[in-house]
Amino acid sequence: xxxxxxxAKRELKSFFDSLTAxxxxxxxxxxxxxxxxxxxxxVFLVGQASLQSFFAVAYWTLFFFTPAITMRTIAEExxxxxxxxxLTKSVSDWQLIVGKYLACLMLIGVALLSTLxxxxxxxxxxxxxxxxxxxxxxxxxxxxxxxxxxxxxxxCITNNQIVSFLLSLLIGVFFLIIFQALSSNFTGVxxxxxxxxxISDHYQSLSRGVIDSRDIIYFVSITVFALMMxxxxxxxxxxxxx
Amino acid sequence: MDIxxxxxxxxxxxxxxxxxxxxxxxxxxxxxxxxxxxxxxTTTMKILTCYIAASAGNVTxxxxxxxxxxxxxxxxxxxxxxxxxxxxxxxxxxxxxxxAELQGVSASMMRERLGEMIRVCGLNEEKHxxxxxxxxxxxxxxxxxxxxxxxxxxxxxxxxxxxxDPNQIVQIRELIKSLGKExxxxxxxxxxxxxxxxxxxxxxxNKGSIVADGTADTLRKxxxxxxxxxxxxxxxxxxxxxxxxxxxxxxxxxxxINKDNLTLTIQSKAEATSVKAIFDLCVAKKWYLMQLTPLExxxxxxxxxxxxx
Numbered sequence: 162x163x164x165x166x167x168x169a170k171r172e173l174k175s176f177f178d179s180l181t182a183x184x185x186x187x188x189x190x191x192x193x194x195x196x197x198x199x200x201x202x203x204v205f206l207v208g209q210a211s212l213q214s215f216f217a218v219a220y221w222t223l224f225f226f227t228p229a230i231t232m233r234t235i236a237e238e239x240x241x242x243x244x245x246x247x248l249t250k251s252v253s254d255w256q257l258i259v260g261k262y263l264a265c266l267m268l269i270g271v272a273l274l275s276t277l278x279x280x281x282x283x284x285x286x287x288x289x290x291x292x293x294x295x296x297x298x299x300x301x302x303x304x305x306x307x308x309x310x311x312x313x314x315x316x317c318i319t320n321n322q323i324v325s326f327l328l329s330l331l332i333g334v335f336f337l338i339i340f341q342a343l344s345s346n347f348t349g350v351x352x353x354x355x356x357x358x359x360i361s362d363h364y365q366s367l368s369r370g371v372i373d374s375r376d377i378i379y380f381v382s383i384t385v386f387a388l389m390m391x392x393x394x395x396x397x398x399x400x401x402x403x
Numbered sequence: 404m405d406i407x408x409x410x411x412x413x414x415x416x417x418x419x420x421x422x423x424x425x426x427x428x429x430x431x432x433x434x435x436x437x438x439x440x441x442x443x444x445t446t447t448m449k450i451l452t453c454y455i456a457a458s459a460g461n462v463t464x465x466x467x468x469x470x471x472x473x474x475x476x477x478x479x480x481x482x483x484x485x486x487x488x489x490x491x492x493x494x495x496x497x498x499x500x501x502x503a504e505l506q507g508v509s510a511s512m513m514r515e516r517l518g519e520m521i522r523v524c525g526l527n528e529e530k531h532x533x534x535x536x537x538x539x540x541x542x543x544x545x546x547x548x549x550x551x552x553x554x555x556x557x558x559x560x561x562x563x564x565x566x567x568d569p570n571q572i573v574q575i576r577e578l579i580k581s582l583g584k585e586x587x588x589x590x591x592x593x594x595x596x597x598x599x600x601x602x603x604x605x606x607x608x609n610k611g612s613i614v615a616d617g618t619a620d621t622l623r624k625x626x627x628x629x630x631x632x633x634x635x636x637x638x639x640x641x642x643x644x645x646x647x648x649x650x651x652x653x654x655x656x657x658x659x660i661n662k663d664n665l666t667l668t669i670q671s672k673a674e675a676t677s678v679k680a681i682f683d684l685c686v687a688k689k690w691y692l693m694q695l696t697p698l699e700x701x702x703x704x705x706x707x708x709x710x711x712x
Contacts, residue, residue: 245454
């Protein structure tokens with residue numbers, strides 16, 4: 162656990178040392194602020210003191226930004242060879258992956274925290290359903306966690322950041338759109354499995370303020386599964402074949 | 404901590420990178436790994452450091468096996484990988500502290516170890532710079548520093564002196580030598596004089612197999628077999644001298660290099676030396692012995708012989 166924390170700390174710091182973190186924060190805040198307050202079905206158009214419009218925007222912005230954060234995690238280490246350096250220290254493959262995952266999650270956490278002024282502004286405008294807001298943030302965090310682990314898995318597969326970025330978008334699109342679209346064409350078990358796999362249902366019920374253990378289990382299991390896939394991909398070199 | 408490698412084999416897909424090699428290294432020994440590019444040196448080192456798994460064979464480090472006790476082994480090894488990869492966006496001190504923390508250096512020892520590494524590797528003036536701002540030689544020193552930061556019992560160095568200036572090379576060799584007294588060191592290099600200068604034992608590896616194993620001296624003896632001397636004599640005529648030399652019991656062959664000033668190559672019979680006899684002969688005949696040099700087979704020649712075919 163200590164090792165994971167040491168790695169996560171360094172990774173988070175390296176996000177802020179390079180411009181990655183700042184650019185990501187500015188674009189995320191800019192986009193979500195723009196669509197929450199100024200444009201489209203913003204807060205004033207809806208006419209309710211709710212963050213629904215923010216949650217709807219963040220649903221998409223995070224879909225694009227998470228791969229941008231995760232794309233370099235392992236791919237860059239593979240390209241420069243530092244992966245050999247770190248994995249010959251007393252660090253296991255799993256610790257490295259979880260450390261990277263935590264760092265990305267913390268960065269998303271910082272991004273979400275920086276939208277708290279939206280919430281405070283809203284409380285001054287009208288009565289806010291605090292529970293729904295907390296649930297919405299929880300939903301965003303859980304969804305990001307799933308995207309991050311998918312992103313880290315894609316990053317393990319290649320040593321090219323662009324490939325990793327595109328691959329995680331591709332996998333993401335399945336969960337975001339394709340499973341949903343397919344499910345309407347199937348009936349019975351296949352249809353309900355596909356529908357269960359789609360992110361949007363789970364996210365929407367959370368962002369409306371309904372905490373259902375099935376939704377939480379869904380996001381957590383995607384996260385764990387993708388991280389385990391990432392580890393099994395990374396550790397292949399260190400398993401004697403045959 | 405002793406390292407013992409037994410029947411190590413590694414395939415990359417169908418290509419055999421390491422082919423059934425076995426050797427042991429004892430504490431206090433510096434082993435030099437020599438071989439042409441692609442001979443399997445780096446692969447072997449990667450297996451020893453638990454980075455990749457062997458296809459077959461056994462590696463035991465201390466009392467631990469690389470298959471089962473990776474955590475313990477990784478802690479007791481300091482490794483400088485090939486091409487010296489580093490987190491270049493980090494400042495030197497921060498990077499070393501990070502590695503030290505990962506390797507379990509306690510907070511109370513941290514300052515002391517960092518200071519020691521900065522001093523030993525001559526990084527004092529560069530310690531606050533980012534690694535990407537450093538020259539190749541300084542990066543190499545950072546690579547060495549991170550390998551030694553937790554005072555490991557085993558050091559595995561893949562081309563430790565590449566990119567260093569001559570002064571630094573001498574310093575690093577001295578350092579490795581002094582470390583080698585109580586630790587187990589394996590280093591690989593292309594620079595042959597370096598092996599002679601630093602290593603107690605040499606392992607030449609070619610196409611995945613060990614082709615020679617021994618000290619520089621034993622390798623030379625094996626390769627050479629018979630004593631070769633270059634001799635220059637004045638005060639006698641050519642034929643007279645050559646004839647007299649050929650009559651010495653231990654001399655097998657006399658071959659003139661230059662007949663005018665009587666420079667000759669003398670080959671002794673197997674396991675015999677003719678140095679004293681030649682000297683005595685010159686004294687008896689009142690010739691002047693201007694030169695008497697043993698002709699050593701250079702390590703380069705041995706290396707070429709063993710790895711070219």
